[in-house]
Amino acid sequence: MAKIEFRNVVKRFGDVEVIPDMNLVIEDGEFVALLGPSGCGKSTSLFMLAGIYLPSGGELLFDGHVVNEVEARDRNVGIVFQSYALYPHMSVRDNILFPLRFKKTPRDEALARVKAAADLVRVEELLDRRPSELSGGQQQRVALARALVKEPKLLLLDEPLSNLDASLRLSMRTEIKSLHAQLGVTTVLVTHDQIEATTMADRIICMRAGRIEQVGTPDDLYLKPSSLFVASFIGSPPINLIAGEADGGTVSVNDVRFPVDGASGSVTVGLRPEHLRFSNTGFAGRIAQIEPMGREILYVVETGMGAVRVLEQGSAAGHSTGEEVRIGFQPENSLVFATKGQKLIAGAHVRAPI
Amino acid sequence: MTTTADELTIERRGHARSAARRRTNFVIFLGPAIVLTVLFFVVPVIIDIAVSFTDLSRSLRISEFTTEQYEKVFRTDRRLSQVITLTFIYVFGTLAIFNVTFGLILAITTTAIRKVSGSFFRGVWLLPRMSPSVLYILLWLWAVSPTEAGLVNQVLMQAFGLDAPLDLLTSAPIALIIISNGFIGASMGMIIFTAAIRGIPEHLFHAAAVDGAGTFAKVRFITLPALRWPISFVTIYQTLSLLVSFEYILLLTKGGPFYDTTVYALYVYRRAFESGQYGYGAALALFLIVIGVVVALIGWRFFDMERLLQRPRIEVH
Ligand SMILES: Nc1ncnc2c1ncn2[C@@H]1O[C@H](COP(=O)(O)OP(=O)(O)OP(=O)(O)O)[C@@H](O)[C@H]1O
Ligand SMILES: [Mg+2]
Numbered sequence: 001m002a003k004i005e006f007r008n009v010v011k012r013f014g015d016v017e018v019i020p021d022m023n024l025v026i027e028d029g030e031f032v033a034l035l036g037p038s039g040c041g042k043s044t045s046l047f048m049l050a051g052i053y054l055p056s057g058g059e060l061l062f063d064g065h066v067v068n069e070v071e072a073r074d075r076n077v078g079i080v081f082q083s084y085a086l087y088p089h090m091s092v093r094d095n096i097l098f099p100l101r102f103k104k105t106p107r108d109e110a111l112a113r114v115k116a117a118a119d120l121v122r123v124e125e126l127l128d129r130r131p132s133e134l135s136g137g138q139q140q141r142v143a144l145a146r147a148l149v150k151e152p153k154l155l156l157l158d159e160p161l162s163n164l165d166a167s168l169r170l171s172m173r174t175e176i177k178s179l180h181a182q183l184g185v186t187t188v189l190v191t192h193d194q195i196e197a198t199t200m201a202d203r204i205i206c207m208r209a210g211r212i213e214q215v216g217t218p219d220d221l222y223l224k225p226s227s228l229f230v231a232s233f234i235g236s237p238p239i240n241l242i243a244g245e246a247d248g249g250t251v252s253v254n255d256v257r258f259p260v261d262g263a264s265g266s267v268t269v270g271l272r273p274e275h276l277r278f279s280n281t282g283f284a285g286r287i288a289q290i291e292p293m294g295r296e297i298l299y300v301v302e303t304g305m306g307a308v309r310v311l312e313q314g315s316a317a318g319h320s321t322g323e324e325v326r327i328g329f330q331p332e333n334s335l336v337f338a339t340k341g342q343k344l345i346a347g348a349h350v351r352a353p354i
Numbered sequence: 355m356t357t358t359a360d361e362l363t364i365e366r367r368g369h370a371r372s373a374a375r376r377r378t379n380f381v382i383f384l385g386p387a388i389v390l391t392v393l394f395f396v397v398p399v400i401i402d403i404a405v406s407f408t409d410l411s412r413s414l415r416i417s418e419f420t421t422e423q424y425e426k427v428f429r430t431d432r433r434l435s436q437v438i439t440l441t442f443i444y445v446f447g448t449l450a451i452f453n454v455t456f457g458l459i460l461a462i463t464t465t466a467i468r469k470v471s472g473s474f475f476r477g478v479w480l481l482p483r484m485s486p487s488v489l490y491i492l493l494w495l496w497a498v499s500p501t502e503a504g505l506v507n508q509v510l511m512q513a514f515g516l517d518a519p520l521d522l523l524t525s526a527p528i529a530l531i532i533i534s535n536g537f538i539g540a541s542m543g544m545i546i547f548t549a550a551i552r553g554i555p556e557h558l559f560h561a562a563a564v565d566g567a568g569t570f571a572k573v574r575f576i577t578l579p580a581l582r583w584p585i586s587f588v589t590i591y592q593t594l595s596l597l598v599s600f601e602y603i604l605l606l607t608k609g610g611p612f613y614d615t616t617v618y619a620l621y622v623y624r625r626a627f628e629s630g631q632y633g634y635g636a637a638l639a640l641f642l643i644v645i646g647v648v649v650a651l652i653g654w655r656f657f658d659m660e661r662l663l664q665r666p667r668i669e670v671h
Contacts, residue, residue, distance in 0.1 A: 047560070050560075050564050051563070051564070052560045052563060052564065071563075072560075072563040072564045073563060073564070073565070073566040073567065073568065075564075077564060078564070079560075079561070079564050081557045081560070081561060082557075083555070083557060085555070085557040085558050085560065085561040087558065087561075087562075087575065087576065087579075088558075088580075089579040089580070089582075090575075098562075098565050098567075098575070099565040099566055101566070101571075102565065102566030102567060102568075102571065103566065146565070150565075150566075
């Protein structure tokens with residue numbers, strides 16, 4: 001098990017600076033998720049941990065030791081690639097055995113460990129097959145077994161669930177989480193799926209264009225997103241963002257006025273669909289669209305500030321299209337961001353107009 | 355109203371049309387290849403067989419039909435066994451040392467280094483293949499010239515203090531024909547192997563590195579297994595082309611000294627065109643044709659060439 005530290009880590013490819021300056025501590029045994037949109041440098045960060053890429057600057061530490069120059073094979077990390085990267089010409093058994101070849105593990109012990117790893121991810125029936133004879137989910141498990149068989153001190157997962165169908169993804173999510181609980185190995189999960197990150201990880205590192213935007217528990221990121229970017233990345237359906245002018249205790253958006261505490265100037269108000277509800281007071285609108293989502297119903301409401309999404313619990317719609325409604329919310333659920341700099345204004349809240 | 359009979363007629367007409375289309379496609383796509391095969395393979399083979407049963411010689415007059423040429427092949431030509439042994443050494447030596455092994459080494463090393471330098475080195479290796487054979491062999495003749503001016507002798511005498519110049523053309527002619535052919539032959543393997551190596555997904559190498567593999571282990575466990583089919587292909591293809599080609603040897607040593615570097619194909623040439631024994635040359639050539647066809651067929655089965663022609667199974671997400 002290992003404690004990981006990035007100290008001012010820089011990564012360049014030629015002239016392109018992909019990671020300008022990364023600082024991060026991952027505690028021993030923690031399960032963290034690197035979350036961010038495509039191309040933000042998640043895989044690059046992960047590959048630096050694996051030793052596949054070397055940092056162009058700064059220091060990378062495992063348990064307090066600088067590992068910048070330590071080769072991949074000497075780092076004792078296990079990695080599952082987005083495309084699994086199983087060796088196509090080897091059987092599943094040989095794939096899982098492969099890391100042990102280089103550790104001079106005695107044959108009997110190696111085979112026993114292969115068996116144990118295969119049992120752990122439930123692929124013991126498939127040991128004699130080739131990767132091409134496996135389904136996506138099975139390949140993913142084999143890749144996981146190969147990563148785990150050498151008992152790594154760090155487990156890296158690069159979008160391991162992105163090739164799976166929805167139901168398999170759900171069950172693998174649970175399995176990976178319980179594997180982590182069972183083995184206690186420090187785990188870094190790369191994903192661009194916020195639900196994957198919030199359901200699996202103890203902490204989320206939200207990245208944007210090579211920089212860490214915010215680090216925190218899933219709750220932190222949901223309740224106190226430090227920036228507009230995080231607020232819009234976390235939460236589904238996405239948060240409503242309404243730009244307006246705060247002046248003398250009110251935020252004006254077109255002809256709608258929200259009483260506000262603790263903010264002035266150009267602001268963006270963030271209201272999560274699940275925090276909005278239909279009531280007798282609040283701002284007015286007309287229901288334009290209804291999207292049933294199983295246990296919830298998403299309403300798209302046309303208001304004086306543009307379209308606003310409202311999520312309502314229950315499986316039957318209590319309202320119909322074209323209906324005139326008013327929308328209210330609890331002030332403590334509202335978020336206010338400075339439009340300039342896009343940062344959260346801590347402690348600032350708006351109230352629903354009456 | 356259309357009746358069932360009408361529909362059937364329409365359907366049948368459709369079938370007839372698609373059958374006609376298939377026939378036209380067959381002619382359009384395979385026609386040229388068939389014409390070429392007939393013109394340059396079937397017809398010459400028939401002529402060759404016919405000539406081999408005559409006593410055609412320099413006078414270009416056929417006086418009788420005879421099996422005398424085949425008697426010569428199997429009974430009286432004592433030189434033939436030496437020629438065949440040499441051919442084996444030449445083909446397998448060139449193939450094993452250069453066309454496959456050296457080609458492989460070139461491909462692996464030039465893909466491992468920086469892209470620009472890799473392409474540069476491969477370009478250099480391709481140069482002799484693109485230059486005329488005569489020019490290429492002239493350079494070799496200069497390099498191994500038995501005087502002090504020869505490149506090899508210059509190096510040996512100046513750098514290693516050799517006293518008198520070596521005459522490699524008489525002292526090591528077999529090595530010389532293998533090396534001069536191999537230098538060119540390796541470039542084909544190099545190109546094919548390079549393309550195959552490029553086709554290996556990069557993440558396999560990453561995975562192997564993380565799993566503990568060093569450079570040699572990566573070559574052994576990732577690169578070589580992916581090259582199985584390209585290696586088979588190059589082996590078969592080059593065996594055949596080495597068996598039948600002799601122009602470099604003819605230019606470099608003329609098959610000599612004496613018959614020391616006369617491989618089978620060159621022997622056929624020397625018999626037919628130097629000694630004017632056309633009938634005998636034709637009989638000898640027939641064996642070359644048979645061997646060529648047999649090697650190709652064995653290769654087809656043994657190396658599973660059919661799979662080489664299929665879509666790659668490597669998965670890319
Ligand atoms: N080998 C490389 N050479 C040059 N640029 C690269 C290389 N690898 C990545 N990049 C660039 O670095 C940036 C980050 O890439 P990275 O693969 O880390 O993104 P990612 O966050 O994993 O995205 P995705 O979710 O699409 O996998 C991208 O802009 C990419 O173009
Ligand atoms: Mg990636």
